[in-house]
Amino acid sequence: MDTTTIETNFRSEEYFINMGPQHPATHGVLRLLLTIDGEIIKKVEPDLGYIHRSIEKMCERDTYQQIVHLTDRMDYLSSNINNEAVCLTVENALELEVPDRVKVIRTIIGELTRISSHCLWWGVMGMDVGALTTYFYGFRDRELINDIFEETCGARLTMNYNVPGGLMFDIHPNFVKRTKDFIAHFKTKLPEYDKLLTHNVIFQKRTKGIGILTKEDAISFGASGPVGRASGYSCDVRKHHPYSALDKVKFQEALKTEGDTYARYLVRIQEMWESLSIIEQLIDNIPEGEYRVATNAVIKLPKGEFYQRVETARGELGVYIISDGVKSPYRLKFRSPGFSNLSLLNHIAVGGKIGDLVATMATLDLVIPDIDR
């Protein structure tokens, strides 16, 4: 048989494959249409809309107090920060000054939320690349934060603890003690995370040099959060546009320049250390005072456009409200971090293997309800 016959008989051909909507590595109901040649990825097309709940449209129906609880259901892993974003927008529009106590508590709870989200991500990241042990260890430490939330807010995931004007109720008397216990506990566990996964050669071989995103691309795709920072793009909203009590604390922005999957991993691990230090700076001196400023029973925003951004565990969340002076917004738009981070998946996954795509997607840390509001 000469070579030409082999080429015609065994010619390679591009074909489509569906990844999801029920693939476990897509963390929810995200469907990826892969065009692949052998195992080399030629094109990745995310197909959205499986859990679209029209949250933005529902916001046009609801009052400003009611909008807050809908944001719990967007990025459910950083629900407290989402709540804070809406509350800050409404407070800014009303020119309402909230007490220092509220600001500090909001920051502490926000950073706890970030750690809990990163714990879950770390567990799932390990599971995606084939290390099931991390899943249990991540969830073990996250449980302690959930207990803090359950005691203070009454719920573990969808807290709805912030209201425009402050907090729904004061922190629980045990809050400070529990948080301090958690910090002491977690400081001994984070080095174990490094031992288990970060320093593992097999894990490093799986992640180093995979899914490289350059700084220019990160900016042009609108990447934010750990994804942008791993490419050297300094985009921490907490640093550049501090809100709540974040202007009073000192912390370092986690920055890496490699832009690969491993750099995104390291940025998140470092963020957990930074969050711990932010909480430590605030937890001992929570100012006394009111936990809530009285607002009107029916909040009416003045006519105009209002925007506020916060840093969730995944990146920059923007809340854009157009108000025409009645009790519900004319239009409310969420700029969710997951959506723009997903948009660069095609760019960084092309040319890699399917196994690499799973590792890359794990470090994008996608939460599908956030993308599919």
Add this chain to the structure above:
Amino acid sequence: MSYFSDIYKGIKTLLTGMSVTGKYFLTSRKGAITQQYPDNRATLKMFDRFRGEVIMPHDEENRHRCTGCQKCEIACPNGTIEIIWDRGIDEETGKKKKKIDKFVYHLSMCTMCGLCIDVCPTDAIEWGQNFENSVYDRTALTRVLNKPGSKLMPGVED
């Protein structure tokens, strides 16, 4: 050569990781956060702010604190609360006064946002700790919170 050194490094780092898991294997019950849920029902205590369901407390004489102001019904984002009311005669003044007939609570629609309890001026409703709500028929989750024949507690004004 790098092939063999990679294997050596791989095994070494695996063993480092396994030293962590081995430590927890030997001290597995210490610091375990798992709860043996259906077996520990007798001792299971939820946190006092836990949001299980909305309840309306009654005192010994079957009296509640709800005046029927409907603020919770307005505050609710998804129509979970329905108040059926009529006008009764107030015993003291003899004037007509709004009172609740039925306080209907659709647990199946409730998102536990807590806005109704936050807005209630007379603290008539509060969070209950029960979370075991599985039923065979969805209609079983529609509840009337005020007990039959219950009356408004005297002195409660909104």
